[in-house]
Amino acid sequence: MKRYAFGVDIGGTTVKMGFFTTGGELLEMWEIPTRTENDGESILPDIAEEVKKKLDEKKITADEVEGLGIGVPGPVGPDGTVLKCVNLGWGVFNVEEKMNALTGLKVKAGNDANVAALGEMWQGGGKGHQDIVMVTLGTGVGGGIIIGGRILAGVNGAAGEIGHIPMKEGETECCGCGKKGCLEQYASASGIARTAGKRLAADAGIETSLRDIPDVTSKDIFDAAKAGDGFALSLVDEVGKLLGKALASIACVANPEAFVIGGGMSKAGEILTDAIQKYYVEYAFHAERATEFKLAELGNNAGMFGCVKMVLG
CATH class of the missing domain: 3.30.420.40 (ATPase, nucleotide binding domain)
Incomplete structure (x- = not known):
């Protein structure tokens, strides 16, 4: 397994971004505005740009990153297809494919409440x-x-x-x-x-x-x-x-x-x-x-x- 991973939690106002080791240590976190104008077309490109900047800052290549997980405020199908996110202005599209094309990383997507539960199981109250x-x-x-x-x-x-x-x-x-x-x-x-x-x-x-x-x-x-x-x-x-x-x-x-x-x-x-x-x-x-x-x-x-x-x- 590679050493690093990104965790991205998209909210209606801000996007929470975390840079992690794959052992579960949160190395750094920051937020960017969620730009929902024009049906949220800038949200994923903004995230991709932040990922690129972080890799450049840390002098890390994409080959050292296991992947990027993304939580969205709406239902997500098993193949990564978002089935409308009203708060973001999104319709129906495959967020995993789009994010992979923007970053070159393996991408997994899920509903925000579900990924919060998974996080608590992994490193929180449900550990x-x-x-x-x-x-x-x-x-x-x-x-x-x-x-x-x-x-x-x-x-x-x-x-x-x-x-x-x-x-x-x-x-x-x-x-x-x-x-x-x-x-x-x-x-x-x-x-x-x-x-x-x-x-x-x-x-x-x-x-x-x-x-x-x-x-x-x-x-x-x-x-x-x-x-x-x-x-x-x-x-x-x-x-x-x-x-x-x-x-x-x-x-x-x-x-x-x-x-x-x-x-x-x-x-x-x-x-x-x-x-x-x-x-x-x-x-x-x-x-x-x-x-x-x-x-x-x-x-x-x-x-x-x-x-x-x-x-x-």
Whole structure:
């Protein structure tokens, strides 16, 4: 195996780029703007130019590079074909072939949530396991499934869309995906804040320190819960119940060794994972109740690590 590799995680605003050893050491990282104008036609050439500059700077030839992994915010087929990335302005094309033509390197592409899960399995919270499900709790709820050390992408690259598991009947508001009653509407950072706001507005009799905060965030809720606020604790318990039930269903299909909980909301720590695990054990099939719960460790760098792991196989 060659000594170096690149991991590239494309976001809607910036592209995170990492220069790695193939042993998993991040040697250097930097960001460039994601130029989405003109249907994102400049994004891949900009990345290729950065790769060339880095090789020149390090006095390294392409022959010393194992390859380049690239994560994109949209579904990616098994052959590297991107099936539209709305945030980037991309349609349907093979990103691996295009990037290979621009750099001369071996290229592997994957969905950004899936490669983040792969990164956590390789060098993060899931290290030591080959079968994990990562759950990302941020503005939305994302996920990635790793089986046998490899991404389970699905036929359209849409496996792991945990946030869009239907959870509640009778919801009147739409999820971002267009459906109603998705897990994301209740268990994301925006979802728990939305639930808190609706309940406080509907019931003036609820006593809670959260009433003193103009725009309640998920962090406010978890901080209040840690301080013993009863209303905040009830919100955390409800989120734990919804996530525990959803993950118990996922375990019946994937049967992972561990669930890795990441995203901004995971900073709440054990008060969140304990709530999820309590209900997971209640709902899980008996053979799956011992599944471990871990916190993600790589933060926003997980995608870059996973991109490198894709290249290594």
